[in-house]
Amino acid sequence: MATQATSQGSWLPTRMLIGGTLCAGEGAPVVVRNPSTGEVTTEFAGASLDQTKAAIAAARAAADKGEWAATPQKVRVAKVRALLELFMARTDDLRDLIVTETGMPIKSFALHAQVGAPMAQMDVMLDLCLKLPEIEENPISLEERINNMGGFVQSIRRYVPVGVVAAISAYNFPLHINLWKIMPALATGNCVILRPSPLTPLSALALAEIAAEAGLPEGVLSILAEGGAEGAQLLTTDPAVNMVSFTGSTEVGSIVAGQAAPSMKRLQLELGGKSAQIFLPDRVEAAYSAAIGVCMAHAGQGCVLGTRIFVPQEEKAKVLGAMAASMAYAKIGNSTDPETTMGPVISEAQVLRCERYVKLAVEAGATVVSGGKRADRPGYFFEPTILDVPDNKNPSAQDEIFGPVVSVIGYRDVDHAIEMANDSSLGLSGYVFGKDAKAALDVARRLRTGTVNVNAFFASANSSSGGVKMSGIGRERGVEGIRAFQDVQVMNLGSAV
Structure with missing residues (x-):
């Protein structure tokens, strides 16, 4: 050849x-x-x-x-x-x-x-x-x-x-x-x-x-x-x-x-996708690793990744603290380095997109908990970023960023969480986590998205995937x-x- x-x-x-x-x-x-x-x-x-x-x-x-x-x-x-x-x-x-x-x-x-x-x-x-x-x-x-x-x-x-x-x-x-x-x-x-x-x-x-x-x-x-x-x-x-x-x-x-x-x-x-991860009150501890999971899955460049993370409002500060601590496990580096856990985004344009959305998010009331800027090294690297977002109307919660940026949003009750999860022009995937399987399934049934994963992530040649709405x-x-x-x-x- x-x-x-x-x-x-x-x-x-x-x-x-x-x-x-x-x-x-x-x-x-x-x-x-x-x-x-x-x-x-x-x-x-x-x-x-x-x-x-x-x-x-x-x-x-x-x-x-x-x-x-x-x-x-x-x-x-x-x-x-x-x-x-x-x-x-x-x-x-x-x-x-x-x-x-x-x-x-x-x-x-x-x-x-x-x-x-x-x-x-x-x-x-x-x-x-x-x-x-x-x-x-x-x-x-x-x-x-x-x-x-x-x-x-x-x-x-x-x-x-x-x-x-x-x-x-x-x-x-x-x-x-x-x-x-x-x-x-x-x-x-x-x-x-x-x-x-x-x-x-x-x-x-x-x-x-x-x-x-x-x-x-x-x-x-x-x-x-x-x-x-x-x-x-x-x-x-x-x-x-x-x-x-x-x-x-x-x-x-x-x-x-x-x-x-x-x-x-x-x-x-x-x-595109702007998938929600809803952590019910009995499973909120599972949210601690949610941000690092998204960021390390190809630097957030996945249409089905759950980049909107919904947790009970009263647990939000605790979750954000644990998420920030989890970022210690992220080692940014060259893709050929076996020690690297998070690689680059695809291009300079994608780095600039991440920068722009963090700026828009902060201007709309969000707070950067961790990351939030270009990594200081050659290549197209953006730090794994956690945003404390006041509401689902924030640009970081509405638009697909396609980078290592997650928005953490507090909810008053389960109905509020579902309402915010569905308040999106996109509907590709979604996630519900709860120890009470019936309660988690009840939430999943109310989500308007092409795929819902309940206490799991599943991909099979025998199971289809696809979006609704603008997805x-x-x-x-x-x-x-x-x-x-x-x-x-x-x-x-x-x-x-």
Whole structure:
């Protein structure tokens, strides 16, 4: 394989997969920086707009030819599983790329969610795909089964591929997100064009180099990175694309939805989150570690992280003191240092965003309990930050910051906690902690969010996730995540008379 390498011998793939062929980019440069140092890791030519057009044309031709869609389900899934096995054989290399491009510490407890977990989940997903029927009978009544010509009618649902899927992913968990877009889409017979975040394109281009060996039909899978956004815009507007699967901010997701609307594309959008963690009075001691847990989970760069922490008002001062003490366990450092527990955010822009929101929070009445500023070291580091926030209207409680910043808010009673938790334009995830399981479940039932975790955090290929309100459309993982890449065709079959 033609790749670049650092002085340490790391794998730095830079070629695109377009229509089944690996090739160099012909467009604007993609500059990948190491968030731990701010230095350039590699720079290469990204895909040009013409190359994106070529990828769309190849995918459209393959979809219209129908060879991949017509491949028997068991055979198609076996081919996708063979592709997964090629990916799994390079797990260590992929992990090194993730550490380099995302800045996640090599010893982070969350690193498994970057590589190991999605690899394992893909295997389970493929098993689940095989269990789902390709046709199902509609429950029409006996009377309806007799047609007006004296014959009999059977009404069935067929699940067929959407066609051409544009997959546009975010930077924070790039391999995880990329796999959860391309693999179920391929397994259900679609043709896929993956466009990763320009901030973390290397793991996607690694998949491109590996996939080139898999022998998929021409045009079924293309992977390209670009320095700008012209290609991404084309993927969301070109009528030849049938579906857009996008993970990113709510602001950009709204733009994507608008661009996709004129051609009525299927949308799967996983967008921003401002998830609440509600600690009931009988479980308030569990809140002490909540802030460090969020901050050390990829420096707070996770859409499902519970960055709003609700505790009983009378316990708030005690909780804040314990949280501040927990920050002694946070060791900020380079992602390759085994002693590091919290790495950088992704970019200089993200550091500035954290600074701006801390300033806005304080201006609106919040107090910085711990952290609150850029760390004094090279790279894109922001201190793990605890804010004592007077109410849920504070900017730090309303907007997704996407950094190591948590807002601690006191509640008068459980109804008040639920009211504040639901007082958000976002609704991606949520958490309830209580020793009384029934009471905790009662609270969970009243939360308006796509997922609620009660005394747990759970992620499975068999269990879907997705948002409500401004947190997105559709779901990933589980049965719904597989069916998202399929259209339903109803066939009404009459007997000859």
